[in-house]
Structures are given as structure tokens and as C-alpha cells.
Amino acid sequence: MHTIDPAARLKLVAVDMDGTFLDGAGMIPDEAWQVIADLQERGVHFVPASGRQYATLSEQFARLGAIPIIAENGTVVMRGQTEVYANIIDPQPVAAVVDAVRGERELDAGLVLCGRRTAYVERGDAAFARAIAPYYRAVEVVQDLNLVQDDIIKMAVNVGTGKVAQMAAALDVPLQVVVSGSHWVDAMNQGVHKGLALGRLQESLQISAEQTAVFGDYPNDLEMMGRARYSFAMANAHPQVAQAANFTAPANTEHGVLQVLRAYLEGRSSL
Template identity: 50%
Template sequence: MPHDIRLIAVDMDGTLLDGEGNVPAPLWELLPRLAERGVAFVPASGRQLATLQRSFGEAAGEMTFIAENGAYVVSAGVEVSSDTIDLEVVERVVGHLRGLGERGYDLGVVLCGKRSAYIERSDAAFRRQAETYYAALEVVDDVLAADDEVLKIAIYDFAVAEESVARALDEVAETHRVVVSGRHWVDIMNLDVDKGAALRRLQTALEVTPAQTAAFGDYLNDLEMLDAADWSYAMREAHPEVVARARYRAPSNLDHGVLTTIDELFPDA
């Protein structure tokens, strides 16, 4: 089957990463082979840019990343696009989340800036979750005092987020994008921010079409990204809405499904 794929956008958790949360070792041999063919391999994640760069080590310097669910796109260390939240909105949303905490919701809030991420809650259980996704992380007395441009507000819900805090954000969702990005995570961004919008901007910058784009995802924050790629893949354990939206299926991340599918798309890579 002839292909002309030039861009591969890949979610991280539940998609590319293995069961221990690591980049699968065979990827390091695949990346230069894709580059030789003129194919851009682009991690697209709710994770922070610094965390993505840490995951890809020495290879990160020349890579393109869609970070913070599309709010921040950087290529070879240079910003391609960003979409920051107005301070007034940040103050209103953080105030609402603090109120939910007072009402019994067990939440941890991460203010995601360009330079770093910021948290007020410092107990070990929450810090362990935050440190997994935010390599640049500061514990502060008041996240609203952080001197940074805010790309996203992330919420860790110790309950199931889709059934808990996500349902308490209807008013926020009237003006901003509220997306369940994992079993326990919800992200709040500007209304026009998502991985798909970021991927489309990147397609324009690289002069790549949707027909030349493959995308892999497993959760609700991947839906728009899959829509932007003709070669859209849902992982085997993907959320039912993702399975319904994607055109194709990929094996489990536990079986290196992204890599085996790329091998099928590029048998001579």
C-alpha cells in the first residue's frame, strides 16, 4: 500500500509509553530512520515541555513537541505557537477549584506556565503525581503569585475525574476548554486550544496535509488530534469515544503498538 506520510503525532501515556511509563527502547533506532525519510515524529501530550524533553534525552534538541495539550508547540527549542490564559480567568478558575476543595473534593491544582509548573499542595501523594508529569515544578505558597505565562490549569482528582470534578466545571466550560485527559486528570485551557488545533498549525508550518499525517491516541484529549490526521489510530485499550472516532486500530502500548504500526506503514524504514 503506497503512503506519503510526513508527520506522525503520538500521544504519550497509554499510547507510546510502556507499562512502566518509559519510552520503548526500539524507538531510538526508529527515530533516525524516520528522519532520513523526511518524517517528523512529534510527541503530542498534556505533559509539560520540560517533561517531554526529559523523556527524549539527547534526541529532544532537534524534535518538535506539542505540549500542554496543544497550548505550547516548540520545534528544535524554538517556539512555534503558544496560547496563554488571561490572568483574570486564572484567578477565577483557581478560586473555584479552591472552593471545590472546601466542599470536599480531593483535588490538587497545577498551574502550568511556560517556565515551570506551580503547586500549593505539597503532600507526598499529590506531589508524586505532579512530579510524574512536570519535570519543572515549584511548590509555592500561592500559585496565583507565580510570575509566568499560564498555558493550562491541570487538576488531579483522587476520585475518577470524569465522574467527579469534571462535572463541577460546567461554568468554566462555557468560556474555556475543559478536557478529561486521564482517569484522574482534567485540563483547562483557552477555548480554541487542543492537540488537533496545534497539529493543524504544525501541518501548515511544515506544508504537510492531513493525508500525509498519522496520529495515535487513547484518551479524550486526543480526539481532535485524530480528526486532523487521515491515518488516525486508537490504541487497543482506548476510551470508547476514541475508538469510535479513529479510522484504524493499533495494538496495545504494552505491546509497543505505535512502533509496530509504524513498522507496517514503513516496512523499509
């Protein structure tokens, strides 16, 4: 396990949520709030960076005020109600994905259209609602996703059977298709990812990679690793992330992010 150089002049800490910052029960650890407060007192921006919806993340971190948030796997960056960056998908591939997901009923697949205003779904059954609830707080059920009038920044497919590779292969569209979780497949414009979003945020805040730490565990965190001198893969991380990161943090079930940040704040070179 590694730590951040106590002499480092950090200005930004970006954290993935599931499998990284959240504990084994999918909750924000109670001690996280004091660690974040101590970072902010030093002028360090704390930035959630997740595939989750902005509305969900802003609700989870409401007590922190207008902090920067990277949402929807990097397709949108917000700072309070100010949009720093957004990447909009053309209507044609959106329609193609809607049709493709409708054709994969045996996978128990359900599509979430992630719009600028809110998220949209056709499925209104209880099982699907439970599956998406931790990630999408602002959701509108519609009769036909092809009739949604909103800018779409990402499409997220919840795969009830867990056969995410089969679902991803069925999305034959000119988009970037990534497996973002054990039951999730995301589609967005090519070249869009958390790393690009983090870069846009760094530019807006005039913060360098040398002043940045990132924490992640899954392949959708890979590009973030290249945007930070202090890139940490969790001990429970996917092998690709472990290889890409410069350092390793204890598992999320051991509150690894907080262990590393607490050591930095206390000037320790060991956990």
C-alpha cells in the first residue's frame, strides 16, 4: 500500500464512488466528512467522479455546497448549477441504442437515457426501479424514449442477468460502449470518459496533474489515472486499473481512500 508524498501540494482529489470511495455497503463512511472538510480547509477540491447522475451525486454531497462533480462517466462536469462541460450525443445513435436494448429482452435489459434535465426510462416495473435507484434520483418514466425532447449525454443499460458482454456486443453503434459495472453498460460519444472530464475541470481551475490525486477501481476509471501524478488503484481494483495506476490504496471495504488522505493530511509517509 502507498501514500501521497506529505510534501505534495495537492489542489484536487477526484474519487470514483462504487468500489472506491463508498464502503462495502455502498455508503459514504461517516468519517469521510471530516477528511473532506480538512482537505477543503487546505484549499483542496474534493471531486466525486462517477457514472452516477449529477442529481444523485449532488444530493449525496449536498452538505458540501457547490463542489465540482464529474457525473455520467465524464459526459458532464458541474460546479453547483454551473455547467463546466457537457458532451451531447446525436439523435441517430440514440435511436439505434433504444431499438437495440428493446431487442434484448432475454437479458432483462432496461435503458436509461441520461439527459441534461433528467433521466428517462420506459420500464416502470419495481425490479428495474430498484436497480437504478442508487444511481438515478431524478427519473421520468415515458411511453417512448424516442420521443424524449432533451439533450442526451449518456445512455446506461442495466442488465438484469449480468450478461454485460453480450449486451455491449449488441450495441452496434458508432459510439463508445463500455462496461461500467457488473450489471451496467454505458454508451457515449467516442473519446468521452472521466479522464477527459477531469482534464476540462483541471483547465478551468488551473490545476496540474502534479497537484492532482485520483482513486478508482474499474476500467471506466482508466483514463483518469493518466491525469494525476498521484493515481491510486484500490486493492480490489480491476487488473487493468491496477496496472495503469502509479500507486495502490487499501480496499474500499477498508476505507482505503480515507486512509491515504488521512495520512497525507497528517504528514505521514505510511498508513
